[in-house]
Amino acid sequence: MQLRNKKLDMDTFLSERTEVMTSWPTGKDVDFEEGVLYQLSLPESKRFSSALAAADREGRTLRQPRAGVALVDEHIKLLQFLEDTCDLLPSTIDAYTRLNHYEKAAEGIARSTAAGTSLLNGFPAVNHGLNECRRVVESLTKPVQVRHGTPDARLLAEITLAAGFTAYEGGGISYNIPYAKKVPLDRSLRHWQYCDRLVGLYEERGVRINREPFGPLSGTLVPPFVSHCVALIEGLLALEQGCKCITLGYGQAGNLVQDIAAIRSLRELAHEYFQAAGYTDYQLSTVFHQWMGGFPENEAMAFSVICSGAAAAALAGATKVIVKTPHEASGVPTKEANKQGLEATTQMLNMVREQIFPMSPTLDQEIELIKREVRSVLAKVFELGEGDLAQGTVRAVAAGVLDVPFAPASCNAGKLLPVRDNVGAVRIFEPGRVPLPDDVLTFHRDRVSERARAEKREASSQMVVDDIYAISKSRLIGRPR
Amino acid sequence: MQLRNKKLDMDTFLSERTEVMTSWPTGKDVDFEEGVLYQLSLPESKRFSSALAAADREGRTLRQPRAGVALVDEHIKLLQFLEDTCDLLPSTIDAYTRLNHYEKAAEGIARSTAAGTSLLNGFPAVNHGLNECRRVVESLTKPVQVRHGTPDARLLAEITLAAGFTAYEGGGISYNIPYAKKVPLDRSLRHWQYCDRLVGLYEERGVRINREPFGPLSGTLVPPFVSHCVALIEGLLALEQGCKCITLGYGQAGNLVQDIAAIRSLRELAHEYFQAAGYTDYQLSTVFHQWMGGFPENEAMAFSVICSGAAAAALAGATKVIVKTPHEASGVPTKEANKQGLEATTQMLNMVREQIFPMSPTLDQEIELIKREVRSVLAKVFELGEGDLAQGTVRAVAAGVLDVPFAPASCNAGKLLPVRDNVGAVRIFEPGRVPLPDDVLTFHRDRVSERARAEKREASSQMVVDDIYAISKSRLIGRPR
Amino acid sequence: MSETNVILGVIGSDCHAVGNKIIDTVLTGEGFRVTNLGVMVSQDEFIDAAIEVGAGAILVSSIYGHGEIDCAGFRGRCIERGLEDIVLYVGGNLVIGKRDFSEVETLFKDMGYDRVFPPTVDIKSVAQSLRQDIAARQ
Amino acid sequence: MSETNVILGVIGSDCHAVGNKIIDTVLTGEGFRVTNLGVMVSQDEFIDAAIEVGAGAILVSSIYGHGEIDCAGFRGRCIERGLEDIVLYVGGNLVIGKRDFSEVETLFKDMGYDRVFPPTVDIKSVAQSLRQDIAARQ
16 A cells, blocks of 8 residues: 555554554563543543643643663662652653564563563663553652654554553654664555554544654754754644644753744644644643753753753743753763753753843744745655655655765665754755755855864864764864854 | 052162062062963963963853862862863962961961872962972963952962963952951052062063953852952953953843843943053953852752853853852862863854854844943942042942942941842842942832832842842742742 | 840851741741841850840751851850850751752761751741740740 | 685674664765675574675674574584684673673674674774784684
8 A cells, every 4th residue: 555644544554453452472462442541530630631731831841861671670669769859750662672673672671580670772662661651650749751762663553552541753754764773665665554543543532642752863063953843743643644733852962042932833734734734622732952962971061951952942931841961972871961951951951931032133034934844845855755754755755855874774864964064053954955045055064164264274074973973072063162 | 658540660669679579488489580481381271361362263262160279289180170271270369378377377388288188178378389380271272260369469469470370360349348347448459569560561571471350259149240340340450460361250140131231331341441440462362250148058059140141241242251150059079070060061162153143123222231230330439539540449439339239348337238130130128338320320219119029028138138138048039939 | 035036147248148038038027026147246245246136046047068167166156145045946058069068967966057058948847846845945 | 715705794683783883884984895784683694694705704793682582503503504713802892781791892803703892892902903803714
């Protein structure tokens, strides 16, 4: 069957479901109707969508960590340890599960049990199965989201949603291009239609599940319009399958004006595109990811990176912020370091939340720039799809119209090269085949030239590499020393 | 002799000097001419004024910690430990020396030697004397400033300047009203004329010593115009005695727009007043103090407060920033904590320094507000002094025209009560007898009322108390819970 | 001697005025008659005031880290001057550097202070202890 | 066998692509002929490529913390498949959590890796070691 952006019909969904549920033994424990009843039995305090709605109403930015370990009891202890210092909980899934390597995950669980410490970088929810996942939800008082990076996340969705998780991260583009090497894009899009349809089915039974496309993509100098295009497409694809509660994301770039413009334009563009596509009955929120690139090893310096992200999130008015830790440079943090990241973020949010970043011509210009870039690229995506967004997306990625910098997926062109300008905003050094208006390209070129002149060197791929490592070396911009 | 803002004549200075130099035995080692030669022998890398000039030229914000311990070798080790992570060094003087209690300082030195750890909260430079102070300067590669809080700092100045310190903090108002209880203001102003004249004499011999009035005053919700008035007066008094290199200071209030407006207005007002008074040959710079009020005990949260100050300093374009530590809530920090404060600050400065906080009507309005407040108060000061600034200052403080909130000095009226508005800017709740234009008072009243409405309570002294403790309790604004 | 008369002040050469004003406000609100000597108060000034008003307690603050020096010998001086039973409290950042509070508490209790408080203590809870301790000494 | 042929890749289920691209660029710039297998490379894929191009070294990256699992047994597998003398490097965030690097180094050296690098290593210095180690094995 050809991929179309059209709500999956029940026959298709159900016959596919049989196959999904038998792909690993724990699938057999899931009963959708029983899952609906379980979700309906949860108190509102555990519902992600309710927390997001309240935060948006009150103008607050919610705090969410990343956290996941191999064993259930340890995972519960970890989340309980963090619960007081955050508003929303995660269960970060391990990298084997993300690639449906459940045998390897089982090995990781066994070795972790033997070692007495987690040897997996996340929580292998599929292996643990329905009842163990419910034990996680029941041990906590706050809403829990599944955060992962899974191109085929159908079984994971079936198990975790029936288990009472009330939010699900990911999307067919955002959990393929930055997370996989050889998964065809049409396949991951199709698999995420399944996930979205499942969320839609819950919605139809009165169970609201929050859906969050993964905003930061490769986390490496991604220009706002690139991640915005992906977020908007995944939002539209999710809405088509009946999802109603959408959180669109963006990863901190580091220039405050650009970061604020990004979150504001993202929200406005979402309403623009969702409503143009005929959707009116949806709940929209935004998520700001603290810096996703390399961190300094020095923990005091890492706190600064965390704080800069917390401040930007609050000033931008994001609904929630995903929090880093002072151990970021060393990989998976201890629970204490995780909490410290949340504490630093809490303090900064509390000191900034009532403040208003003033509107100014500079900020307006940045918002307008992002909007024009997005409209230009998405127009081409719709054109390539001859009206079908799913087909358009596959063709746009193949054509390099949608192009994520520094992503591992072989379907991604990787021709677009970003670089910082002289004030640290992420601009385009080499546009590849991304269709942008001439004056926009000129603007980017001028900004990059301005920096090159200031540094008395040509803009080059060396400049890009310098920028990639700059923050970990205590600079925003990778200037020559 | 009546206090006048007039350069001290040499006879007066020299007869007073004899008395100063015999007030404690270490005074006898100082020879001004030899001190000049010693200062002239220092490399430019140790000259404070040169570092400030370079930073201002390059648009950088320099980092300076606070640090001082009882014993010389330990003090040297402490500063050497910090030296790599900062641009400018301090020697923070202990509280006994600040009150000329040299006997008590001697006891503190003895007890510290016995205890093997510093029992003093700073470096007792007078007791250690000229040669030991020179050993400090000679053990370091960067410029060193004397930072203290001394109403009568004449002997301290004689010893430390002859010893090669190249910057001297303080002033007759800013080192009296927040630091003393019963020292008459005319006396401290007169003693600081001596210090300024001494700096002027060095200047006349080709030795530039930086002079920095202490900006934050009581460090507790001080409205920008209050500290600006004091800074401008002390700047003018110093210029009259022949000082040429002036750094005016301001302590972070916590609202980003207000903090940026404060530093920008301070610089502009300084040029306005200095030039109106006929001074043209001076070097002006600014210093931004990270939050001087109560800190959270939690160190991760303390890092956030530090980072917010570092970001504001860089965005405001201050020439230097005085850095706090994650141990702030517990008093004097370990050297490791001190360095961590500098590291966090370094990272934030490096991530923010190239960014430009956009000009906007909101920022313009805040700058203009501060300027009008300062002009209104200073006009009254000049009027009260019948043209003499020193006399005007004494009378203005007595009359409550100059009024520092929460200061211990009995000469201070303490009638002005500040409070935060609904976006966290420090406004006036109770103006006392400070002469401000009616529309400015209305503006403050309206802003405070807006907050009171939002909190559904009357503005009151309880609201002020809530604000004083808010940041230590992880809030900018002391809202009811 | 009234059980609600207390003496308040910041000892030694310490000029931290803000907390002192707040403690005064809270204790007054809790019904104590507070004689607030403000900042930079010597041991003898505390004792003079306590004798003058017949205070049941002296509350010593020290924020700047010189507590170890400034507070030493205060209990002995109180006894010398006839205040055998007076309740002695001390609180603030009492020592130089970040040290374990239990260690600091022991240090100052050994000096003869009845209770020792960190700077973060809730003043209302101090008021409660104070009422009990003064009553117990009557 | 050319002494400058090296195999580069990110092992296991790890999709971190950025560092891999940079290492490729730097080593190529330093004169190595780099066969870059990119991310998500299995032990056998590394070995297949090393045999195919006659590589002097295999450079294994692991960023996501599963290094302890993914990298185990690699030296044995190399020997089984006839690559007795190949230089084996490993680097990245090799274990879960912040652990002392010397401990991690010992762990991976015991697994048979010739050198172990933290994520912050300067790639040019790696290139220098690599040249020496390959030469020594000839």
